[in-house]
Every structure is written in structure tokens, then in C-alpha cells.
Amino acid sequence: MKNTMLGIWIRAAVLLLAGVVGVRADVAALRAAAASQAGLAHHWTFEGDDPLADRVGGNDLEAVVIGRGYGASEVVFPSGADPSNRAMQAAFDPANRSHGASLITREAFDYHDRPFTIEALIRAEPNGSPQYWYALGQKSGARGYYAYLPEPGRGQTLAAFVGDSAEQELSTDFKAGAWYYYALTLNHGHAIGDAYIGEITAAPVLHRIAVNAGRQGSLPRGQPLAIGGLAEDGTLISVWCGAVDEVAIYDGQLSEDTIMAHFAALCAAPDGAPPAVTLETRVLAEPVQPAPPVATADFLRYVRAYADALIAHGRARLPDPQTPLFPITLDRATYALPAGKVGALITARVPQEFAQIANPHHDLNFYQVLYALTRFTGEPKYAQAADRALDYFLNHCQEPRYGFFCWGEHLGWDLRTGTMGGFPADNAANAAIHEFYRPWIYWDQSFTRAPEACLRYARAIWRHQMNHEGSLSFSRHAMIMKGDNPSRRGLEFPRHGGFYIATWAAAYAHTQDPEMLTAVEQLVSFYEARRHPVTGAIPHGSQDLELDRDGRADEIFYAPSPLSLAIDLHAAAEQMPPALGARMRALARSTDQAFLALPHDPGPDGPGFVVFTRPGEREPREFWLKQEDIDRGRPARRIPYTGGWQMGYIGQYPHSWLASGLIARYRQTQDEGYRRLILACADNYRQTAPAPGDDVTAGALGNTILLLNAAYEISGDEQYLARAEWFGRLAATQLWPDEHPLPLPSTRAPRTTYAASSRCDTVAMALLATWQLRTNPEARFDFIPTDR
Secondary structure (H helix, E strand, O other): OOOOOOOOOEEEOOOOOOOOOOOOOOHHHHHHHHHOOOOEEEEEOOOOOOOOOEOOOOOOEEEEEEOOOOOOOOEEEOEOOOOOOEOEEOEEEOOEEEEEEEEEEOOOEOOOOOOEEEEEEEEEOOOOOOOOEEEEEEEEOOEEEEEEEOOOOOOOOEEEEEEOOEEEEEEOOOOOOOEEEEEEEEOOOOOOOEEEEEEOOOOOEEEEEEEOOOOOOOOOOOEOOEEOEEEEOOEEEEEOOEEEEEEEEEEOOOOHHHHHHHHHHHOOOOOOOOOOOEEEEEEEOOOOOOOOOOOHHHHHHHHHHHHHHHHHHOOOOOOOOOOOOOEOEEEOOOOOOOOOOOHHHHHOOOOHHHHHEEOOOOOHHHHHHHHHHHHHHOOOHHHHHHHHHHHHHHHHOEOOOOOOEOOOOOOEEEOOOOEEEOOOHHHHHHHOEEOOOOOOOOHHHHHHHOHHHHHHHHHHHHHHHEEOOOOOEEEOOEEOOOOOOOOOOOEOOHHHHHHHHHHHHHHHHHHOOHHHHHHHHHHHHHHHHHOOOOOOOOOOOOOOEEEOOOOOEEEOEEOHHHHHHHHHHHHHHOOOOHHHHHHHHHHHHHHHHHHHOOOOEOOOOOOEOEOEEOOOOOOOOOEEOOHHHHHOOOOOOEOOEOOOOOOOOOEOOOHHHHHHHHHHHHHHHOOHHHHHHHHHHHHHHHHOOOOOOOOOEHHHHHHHHHHHHHHHHHHOOHHHHHHHHHHHHHHHHHHOOOOOOOOOOEOOOOOOEEEHHHOHHHHHHHHHHHHHHHHOOOOOOOOOOOOO
């Protein structure tokens, strides 16, 4: 398996635990009862010379280290519920469930299309840290099942998550150190059946938690199972603070009588007579994730308070409180620039120096919000604030040597010094980099406000971002403080090429500068030549070589990147001479064909959007950056499909990561292929919600809402708008959890800091767009999705 840690020390041990609650369990009787079931498909008992063996199905376990590991990175095998048998105990870091070691099946197994039952004995040793701890389970994106202990604050509770969005609270008085019998019956049709939990005692009580059978859901396809942790898409992502024993999987759903018999056998008295089991039933008739108590009409209030706070207080504690620029990071209570490290900046992969900058790329959707608020409320102050910020930035925030604007992925305008910033001062040569972060949608307005500065910037992109040493090439990174030539070669990402074409096309339209026309024509020619002769796919970069599982280096096709290029080609073609415009539209259409030919399946039971493959292929592929990572069994850097809710520079992205590109391209083309993908993905989000413990960024929630809004506008189906409202209420309660009007960057972020780098502007725009559709559809404002 790809994530095995070679050389992990696995040993048997007997741990004597003081104060263990409960009585001796007859594990041998449970084991015999399990073996008598015709449907027993897998059984891990942790006994014998090979405690990792599957005694029935042959799907043996292997030990896996996650993160830093912990101590000696041991998975140990102490005494189990019965002192005569052994259990497994994960190694966990007391401060972080994402560091430690646990077990995972060597091979995947697939129950996404048929019912089954999972049974186990579990014991928890929670340590009071603010973490979720997972006993066992598998998931892919939001689809999955697992047992877990929620974080402190909900009491000592054991819960289960099954399907896409159904959380079951199993026991509210779960005792540390006690052994429990646990069974979960799962059925593909609803993704859930019933859950059973019972403490092993002399007077056993088995709790049955019956779930509303009308709830829909889905299960993963072909994923390994983690024991003593949680596996997502074959990778261990969390460990358990305790022990697990006698894990069995049965084909089909065990009857309640059978489950009660297994529990009774386990709790047999010393004379061997099975005790009478008391069955207590609780029915979860209401949705487990009810819509938060926020009305859609309140969305305007949330967004307006956010805008009012930044306008009134966002600049008040800056060295120059008269600046019209908006800080992208602030203390939510004091409106001061943060004094210490900001965790949300790490999540967003930007330097800590971004804590004191303004950056129009990171506020792009906030400007849309401000202009829309003036439209909706009739109050000019919002549009005026956006105008003043843009006017000041364009006329004052340009680096002097080449003319690059101080914005984007690595640069900003330092609000303390009034100079270019956003990077470590002691590493400016390597860190002062010009790179687009989002498409700039205000070029016409910008050329009106600052024509000379904008033309100088467009020329800087052509002369100093592009590399003219030999054949045309470029990198998305222009190293503006390194040597005499900021341009680099070999990373000609199509997405960035589209941003440049849009810049030059606007410059040509406003100035008729022939150099700008040359720039557009040459980069269009470059991408025309880069297309694969069979698939039409444009590779990511001529020197962007990554490794497949066999260690073969090749160019990759990163599907969202040419999709973004097509959007800019189509829009810029209107500003070009007819012949060149026709070529640009043809290039965009060939890019559509390459994208739509991939086996995307973002629907409720599908694996997601294909994001990585080879230019000459259409099958999804995973890629690694280093041979060492392959040799050590580390997870792939490039995940072939979208899925889940987590956002990260390396790893898997949510399905909604593609929402902006799909929506924008469908609006341009009305292509049925894009319509089908938007609706399929929206159908997924009608059934899917973040799992307990997921740290979901503002941008991930915002783009999900925008996707559902688009599905509603395309189809007229009320269910999509209703689901957008549901996610809007979730966002309002999770990102605005207190009296402070600035939103949190993510659902589990500390409540101290606002950080626009997590796309807080996107979720505000999504709430406002949803409010408009539901309450004020005649006051049209065309919000432009920009997270592409």
C-alpha cells in the first residue's frame, strides 16, 4: 500500500490499566458466534504469530505512520476486553489526532452497492485535548462511515457518521477505559441502517439507535478500512486514543436477534450462561443536521454587517488610518493587524507577512459584494468604498522597477510601511514573486482609473513575466527582486496564460498598442502548438514533469487549468481582430472537448471530477513529485479526483473547487456537457454535508452555494435553491458564531482572526447571491465566480 511506513515497530504488550471499568468479557464466545455466521467476510482478531492477519478474508493489515508519528511510532497489542486475548492499540500524539500510527487494510474492499455490518470492540482513553478521535472507518470525500469521539464540549459521547451527512449519537455516557461492543449495519440504499452500542457488564444493556429510513446517502467505492483510525481514499488521516478488538465485517445486515446474541455471548457469566440482554431503542426521526436557525432574509444582514465593519473600522488602527485599502487580515474584536502567527494563513499557503497587507486579488469578490450592496440598498457608500480602494491601489501600489502591481499569490501592499510587501524581507530575492491569484475582472474600470499604470503593468507581463530567450516560454512566477531578468521558463500553466491574455486584450482595447496585440497572438500560437495531437489536451508545463506509480516522469494534464484558459480566451476574443478572435474561440472549444472527454462523475455515487491525467490519455492518474516518496510508500501528491471538503495546496480538493470554471464556461457556451456536470455535482451536494470535525474553509462553502445557485438558475428546480439556502444557514452559523461581524476563515478556525486568504469574500458573495435569488430576483446583479 502506498502509505506504509517501512520499519515500523510492531510488538505485543500487556498493558495493566488501573481502574478499568467493567467485567471480564468472553471474547472466545463472541469469536465463535462470529465464525458461525455464513456471511462473515473479514475478521481481525490480533491473535497468534501474525496479529495483522485477516482470519477469514485474507485482507491483512499493515501498520501506517501518520504525520510525525508519536514516540517510537508503535502499534501495540495489549490485553483486550478478555485478559486472555489481545487487542490493538494505536499510537497517538496527545495533542493531535493526525500524528501517530495505526493499522489499515492492505487491500480495498467495496460495499458501496450492497448492505453489510461492521462489528468491533472498542475502548477509549480520551485525554481532554480539543480533537476528534476515530476508532475505525473508511471514507472518500464526504461518503463513508466511522465511529468517533467528538471533541470536548459535547460530553463523553461516542458517535458514528454514516453515508454523506448522517451523524448518530450512540452513547452520551461513554466511559473512559471501559470496553464496548459496537455494531453498525449499513445499506447502500440509505447508506445507514441501525447502530448498536453496549458496555460490557454483568447486566448488559444494548442500545439500538434507529435512524430515519428516509435519509439518503452513499458509501465509498473500493477503499481500505482503518482500524484504530480513519482512512480517507487509502490514506490514514487520523488515529484512535484507545484500543480496538475483534473487528468483523459481514456480508449483509445482521439481524437484531443475531447482534443481541453476539452481545450476550460476549457478556457471558463465569459459568458460561449468556445473560439476558436489555434492548433500549432510540429513534432519530429528525434530520441529524437540521437547518441552522437563520432565515435567508438574514443573509443580507450578515453581509452588510461585514461590509460596514470593514468600511467603518477596518482601517482605523492602521499606521495611516486614512488609507482606503482594506487589510486582508484583522483581529475580529479589535480590528488591529494580528500581532502573532495566524494559523489561517498557513492553511491558505501564504506567508505570515500577509497579516499586514492589502491585496485586491484576495478581496476581489468583496468588491463585487460592495457594488452589489449599493445596488440592493441604494446606499452609495459601498460602491464608493470599492472605488476608492481600487483607485488608490492602481495609482500607488506598483513596484517601480518593472511595473508589476503588488498583488496576487505572493505580493501585497504593506500597510505598515507603505511599500511592496507580503514576503520575508530576509529572503526577498526568492520570495518577492509576481503571480496571479485570481482573474482580474475589473480591467475596463481599471484602465479608466489608471490608464498609464495599467498599460505599464500589461507591458511588464509581456516583457518580464514572459521569457523571450529563444522560443517563447514563461513561469507563473516572476522573480522581481532576483537578478536582472525576473522571467523564468517551463511552467507555462494555461490558467495563468489566460490571465495574461485577458490583461493584454484589455490593454489593446483601451490603447490600441500593437505590442499588446503581438503578445496575445504569440501566446495563442504557443498554446495552439502545445495541444496533444489526439486528445487536444494542453499540458500543464513543458518542464512540469511528475512521476507516475512506476517512477516514469511525464508531463501532466491538470484539467481545471485549461478550463480557466478557455474562459479568458472566449472573453478576450471579442477585443481582437476577427481572424485572431476566431482562432481564440476555436482554441477554447478544443479545450472544452478535451475537458469534457474525461470520465468526470461528480454525482452522488461518483468518484468526482477528473483533475489529473496525462495529456495523451483520459484515464485519471495519480502523480508523485519525488522517487523517494514512491519508494517510501508516501501518498501521491496529485490526487486524480476531487472529493471531500478539505482545501490544501497538495492533496484533494472539493468538487466545488471547479464550480467557478464550470459556471463561467457554461454561461459563455451553453454547452450541454457543462450543464450536465453542474447539475450532477449539485445533486451530490443536495445529499452531502461536511462531516463532524471537518475544517471547511469559507471558500469551500461559498463555492458550494454558488454551484447550487447556478443549478437552480439552469434548471429552475427549487430543490437546488433550497439546498443553497441550507448551506448558507450553515455558513452563517459556523463562520459568524458570535457578535463579531467579520467572518471566520473556516468552520474550526480560532475565533480571534479574520483572514480573507481563506476566501471569506466568496462566502459573503454566495450569501448575497442566494438572498437575491430568493427575496429580490428582480434586482439583478451578475456575480462573477472568480475562484478558478
